Amino acid sequence: xxxxxxxxSVSGSPGQSITISCTGTGSDVxxxxxxxxxxxxxxKAPKLIxxxxxxxxxxxxxxxxxxxxGNTASLTISGLQDEDESDYYCCSxxxxxxxxxxxxxxxxxx
Amino acid sequence: xxxxxxxxxxxxxxxxxxxxSCRASGYTFPAxxxxxxxxxxxxxxxxxxxxxxxxxxxxxAQRFQGRVTFTxxxxxxxxxxxxxxxxxxxxxxxxxxxxNWNPNWFDPWGQGTLVTVPS
Numbered sequence: 001x002x003x004x005x006x007x008x009s010v011s012g013s014p015g016q017s018i019t020i021s022c023t024g025t026g027s028d029v030x031x032x033x034x035x036x037x038x039x040x041x042x043x044k045a046p047k048l049i050x051x052x053x054x055x056x057x058x059x060x061x062x063x064x065x066x067x068x069x070g071n072t073a074s075l076t077i078s079g080l081q082d083e084d085e086s087d088y089y090c091c092s093x094x095x096x097x098x099x100x101x102x103x104x105x106x107x108x109x110x
Numbered sequence: 111x112x113x114x115x116x117x118x119x120x121x122x123x124x125x126x127x128x129x130x131s132c133r134a135s136g137y138t139f140p141a142x143x144x145x146x147x148x149x150x151x152x153x154x155x156x157x158x159x160x161x162x163x164x165x166x167x168x169x170x171a172q173r174f175q176g177r178v179t180f181t182x183x184x185x186x187x188x189x190x191x192x193x194x195x196x197x198x199x200x201x202x203x204x205x206x207x208x209x210n211w212n213p214n215w216f217d218p219w220g221q222g223t224l225v226t227v228p229s
Binding site for chain 2: 003034036038040045046047048051052055057089091093097098099100101102103104
């Protein structure tokens with residue numbers, strides 16, 4: 001069961017926007033709108049920041065947005081802030097009641 | 111509030127087994143599946159499988175089949191993950207997470223349980 005493909009790292013300056021991609025197949029990302037994103041700070045448990053591709057949980061900043069095209073989902077963070085520096089993971093339902101995570105992306109705010 | 115609290119860190123020898131607990135509170139325990147996810151040091155999240163806390167049905171990721179067992183005690187609102195035949199590469203943080211099916215998300219997560227299998 002191969003993981004979803006994410007860039008290992010992205011970076012941006014405060015105020016800028018960045019996008020993290022998450023590429024799967026038609027059996028996971030492309031086949032369902034069950035893509036979620038998690039933010040994980042060092043030593044902490046993952047925190048839900050996006051679900052069902054583009055829906056934000058209550059309390060998550062509107063600077064976070066999600067989208068999907070074909071087999072690739074994306075997380076965009078606009079107006080980068082220092083506190084956004086973290087690891088980000090995508091997750092997708094993958095048929096037959098299984099789920100799969102992405103390899104993770106480290107965001108550095110320059 | 112909805113909360114998952116996991117048992118403490120474990121150190122186990124290669125070949126041994128480990129059993130981790132995940133105690134749920136703040137919601138109707140049988141109504142939600144609990145999933146298990148692990149994260150080796152410096153690595154990404156890896157989905158391990160889930161248990162239906164209503165009927166006890168389980169689903170395991172292929173790579174853990176035969177080595178992992180999920181159980182639950184509904185009276186204690188606690189789920190358990192047992193991993194056997196431990197190897198050094200099983201050293202990881204193990205998380206439980208509640209699945210909300212539709213909309214689809216994992217939230218909340220337990221605080222994690224570190225399992226160390228020294229060489």
